[in-house]
Amino acid sequence: MTPFKLSDELLAEIEQLIENQKDTQLSSLLEEVHYADVAEIINELNEDEATYIIKLLESDKTSDILTELDEDIREAILGNLSTKEIAGELEELDTDDAADIVAELPKEIVQEVISEIEDKEHAKDIVDLLRYDENSAGGLMAKELVKVRENWNVLTCVKEMRAQAENVTRVHSIYVVDEDDKLMGRLSLKDLLTTSTKTHIKEVYIPKVDAVNVNEKPEEVAKIMSKYDLEAIPVVDEIGRLVGRITIDDIVDVIREEADKDYQMAAGISQDVEADDSIWDLTRARLPWLILGLIGGLGAAAIMGGFEEMIAQHAILFFFTPLIAAMAGNVGVQSSAIIVQGLANDDLKGSISNRLIKEMLLAALNGIILAVILLMFTWWYKDDFYVALAIALSLIVVIVVAGIIGTFIPLFLHKRGIDPAIATGPFITTSNDIFGILIYFWIAKLVLGI
Amino acid sequence: MTPFKLSDELLAEIEQLIENQKDTQLSSLLEEVHYADVAEIINELNEDEATYIIKLLESDKTSDILTELDEDIREAILGNLSTKEIAGELEELDTDDAADIVAELPKEIVQEVISEIEDKEHAKDIVDLLRYDENSAGGLMAKELVKVRENWNVLTCVKEMRAQAENVTRVHSIYVVDEDDKLMGRLSLKDLLTTSTKTHIKEVYIPKVDAVNVNEKPEEVAKIMSKYDLEAIPVVDEIGRLVGRITIDDIVDVIREEADKDYQMAAGISQDVEADDSIWDLTRARLPWLILGLIGGLGAAAIMGGFEEMIAQHAILFFFTPLIAAMAGNVGVQSSAIIVQGLANDDLKGSISNRLIKEMLLAALNGIILAVILLMFTWWYKDDFYVALAIALSLIVVIVVAGIIGTFIPLFLHKRGIDPAIATGPFITTSNDIFGILIYFWIAKLVLGI
Known part of the structure; x- marks a missing residue:
């Protein structure tokens, strides 16, 4: 089998059947389709069409469909159902799924919906489950056992x-x-x-x-x-x-959601959003990190402003700031990502100091290799050995510092009980940009004796 | 229950017991420990100690332990076992786990090991499974049903x-x-x-x-x-x-490994490594991306070199290159990450052009907000409206272009059958750095009429 692929033709056919109220044809068409796939279809329909399908099909299937729908569509559909109809859906569901749906209902109808559930034991179990924090084993469990x-x-x-x-x-x-x-x-x-x-x-x-x-x-x-x-x-x-x-x-x-969240955090997206969410939701998830990056960039500009007198003598140094910043950012993200992942998978052993020493050695090894390449290229390109040396030496130091920061910050946050995943991506990139540029100009100044 | 936590005390105790060959005590201590946890212990021991434990315990437990060990440790232990002993371990395992272990054995002993398996049906099933590509359903399945x-x-x-x-x-x-x-x-x-x-x-x-x-x-x-x-x-x-x-x-x-791989790819780590791997493995996984970053940085330096004459008049423009590069990189990573995730979870609908238009609008919205902040700050800081305007306008264009590149590249790779996850992280950052800086100086030149 291959997973169901929703085609435009099928969607058009279903919309047509709804419009012409061909109930028998529609039922028999959807009967063959798995509830998870029906949910995929309904996610693409408008509210009226979606409600139409839910009211048409049997509640043993629609209850499963409801659990698989996007939250906003489910909410819209439930808004069109009577409390008795909602109770009928809950009746068919396992207690954990039923409780999840009840938790989304408007507060004023919850009591009525629950009182309409005929199986009193089932209703009691659902109410029990509502007590638990969503983000706990209690919020995840079912009463069926x-x-x-x-x-x-x-x-x-x-x-x-x-x-x-x-x-x-x-x-x-x-x-x-x-x-x-x-x-x-x-x-x-x-x-x-x-x-x-x-x-x-x-x-x-x-x-x-x-x-x-x-x-x-x-x-x-x-x-x-x-x-x-x-x-x-x-x-x-x-x-x-x-x-x-x-x-x-x-x-x-849980594993999928957790992985998605960490991935988004590393990419500088702060809320659980999907590509199909509204522009407004996507902006809110992304803008904060961009503002952080902006502040970091202004900090970098201020630092460079402090070295303005160097421009007259060695303008070339300024051409390499994006390179230095990018390397600091890349190394920082690499180091932090591997620590964050190690923490998440619980396979990080040994002391923090050993970890930092290892990262320092690793960064120094990478730094030296890269610095040699850079030195040769710059020397050839500008024919000024001391400038090339200054840039290459700074690169090594910047990479080592970036590696240490990238290793230390997630470990520190984790010790403090803060999710270390927040420390990857833009956070590390931005702080490493600033540190990197500061170190770079400072070392260049030392080497060139300005 | 909380997951087992390996303490230094327990490890020291076990090492002591092995050294003094207190077999009875060691067996009864480890009998209480889940095989997955024994594997965690053995991962911390040296080869001789590890082999000692495997030889000591019953093969119904050691076979499960073997499947949970780090690959290099398992290889070392199996190297110390006779083909008969290895066959004994395989006998206890489900065919899928047994086939995974056989696939790791040195080629010259495979035939002997398999011939030593007493249950001929089991041996045949293992051999059958060896035929399948590791990266397929066949490589994942077991014969037990x-x-x-x-x-x-x-x-x-x-x-x-x-x-x-x-x-x-x-x-x-x-x-x-x-x-x-x-x-x-x-x-x-x-x-x-x-x-x-x-x-x-x-x-x-x-x-x-x-x-x-x-x-x-x-x-x-x-x-x-x-x-x-x-x-x-x-x-x-x-x-x-x-x-x-x-x-x-x-x-x-599979889900965990897939998520780990995508996460590492986004962080610029190209092979499946863990924090505890050797410095050499970690370098090999990280250096290629850093070299890519280095090349990008040299490209950026070359671009800036082409605008050298601007330094005399507007040195301040050069101070903002790290900011522009960082924003281009951040926006690119955000856009690509959300596309990569959408592709991975199969919840991306609609056409590529709609997707690009949406991303453009989103980027423009973010860009305008950020540009206004930047304009006001730079104007206040330098008191030169045109320079501030040039920087702010470029920022908007750079962000929109970065968003488009970040959206387009993973979609393009996916269409071509290439894993789009490769297009996040350093790849996007580096290409956006270069494009960003080029656009920046070009627009600044236009606005300031240099």
Whole structure:
């Protein structure tokens, strides 16, 4: 299979069918399409057309479609549905997806929507989930899971499990709890099936089970699940009670979002925006970093102004400022990116000072190679050895300093509990531009004895 | 649970135990530790210590440890094991992990290692997998899966499944094939259990099943699985025969690696390196981009040399070149990053020309805001309105051009089938530096009439 590709023809056909209210044809056309792909189609339609499709299809499909839609389109569609219709959609969803949708609803209708949910247990679970911070394991987990009491016997267990499993799409594990709902361990399906029905669970369960706290950060949960190759992990509250479980498909989304965020941060885009967002959103995400760059550039101009008297004697020095600034920026971004990534993947070992020494050696090695190239070129080009030497020597120092700054700042921010990803991209480039130019003119002045 | 943190104390204790050959204590200490964490420990030990631990522990654990180790350490350890010992490790692994390890072995021992594997079926599967390109669905898949023939009845099916399931850690789906092994559909466990044992599979299976071709790129498989929330997907060959399956944990690794690669590319690091790699590896990954930057800087110097006569009259113009270059670079990286990300996530719609127009408007908006700030500052600072105007006007044009270049290049590369991620970072920065400076002096010359 190849992923579904939305064609202009299909879109036109669907718009036509909606306009002519060909409900039967439209339903049978969309029935064949996966809900994630229907969401892709609806993202391209206008509000009325989108609502039309949602009202037309069965709620077991539309509920899944809703979870996959762009947020603004979902909001528009839900605004056109009655509270009863919204409740019907929530009824079909797993509690985690339902809670995410409820969290987006206008405050004044939340209570009414929830009271319209017929399955009271489901409604209660959704309300429970609303309590948790979106940016925590609690905000990620679902209530759907299979759990058994340690003092049940196998027969009771199987009976209860069958009832519970109806609500759970994929049973990854059977969790064992005590009478206070405290997570005690897990049960393998195989053991359950090969044990006499009178045996108590207590005697057969595996007392070792990985779990995360309800307040754990999603990134940490992602790290744990991918490191230990888990497809689901139970979530416990402060006193060890089993309150939910997180499945790997939610973690895949976390990893993707995390990577996108870091990438954008490194590129100087400060909010979670997409290429298709409005110009205004994109400006707000990008302008702050550009203003930072502007301030840095003004700082660089001021520094160069301080060395104005050198222009008369060695104008050529000024021609190399973009080169020096660019190298300082590039080296800084390289060093910081590798540290930020090491921190994110948790594979950074050893002390900060060792790390700085290594980066210094690395930068010095790169710097010397580049400086030799630069020296030969400039000497040949300008036939003034001392000027060429001054520029080349500065380049080495600038690169070493840029490497140290690029290494130190993310490590420092991380120690302070600040996301080090902020220190890549424009931040490092700008500060290194300024330091680089300052060092450059200062060394040139020393070497040339001006 | 929190992820395991390797402490210096624990490491020292383990090294001590190895030195004193306290095998019982060492085994019982490591028995409690997850294999992924033991791998973390071994990554910090020297070759002899690492080999000691691998030889000490049981091969059902060491085989998993081996898959998690850094490549160079694994290579060193395997070099110290006999072909029989290596075969013993492979025996314990799933075919996909085993094939990955075999692919790393020195060519001259591969045949011997494989012939030492006792389970001939397992050996055959590993050899089959070696045929596939690492960078394809075939290189990612495992042979372990549960498949049944459509002409079997339910009873045969259950019997055969039980035998197959022994080799499969997690049964995600039961796949149905015809007598030529062609994938026909899948079977739900529930249907299987509620149907009379004499019924033929043909009558109960679900004929719709998502599958990927064995030559599909891993990134595409990742997209499909995460879009459709699949935990496993069957892999078929060119004529539709079921040849393997890919599980979500492998996809999590693909997504992480992909994100890391794009991030590094944007930061000007050209190979897959980690902060803990050798200085030599790190230099090789970073130097090419720095040389590119150096060449760009020399280009900028040459351009500025061409405007040398302006220095006498308006030295101040030269002070703003780092600012212009930095802004051109920043805007270029912002534009290209958002396009690269849009392409990677497949959420870029509309035509290239619409995209360029939008980016132009966005850049113009940002440019005008920044130019006004710059104009006021420079005017106040130098009290020369025309110079200030020249600088500010150039800034707008430079930003718009940088935005267009940043948008166009990744789209162009993508159309040509080249990974657009290469066009972010140093590449865009360097080309925009040069264009920016050229445009800047050219406009300044026009405005000031020099």
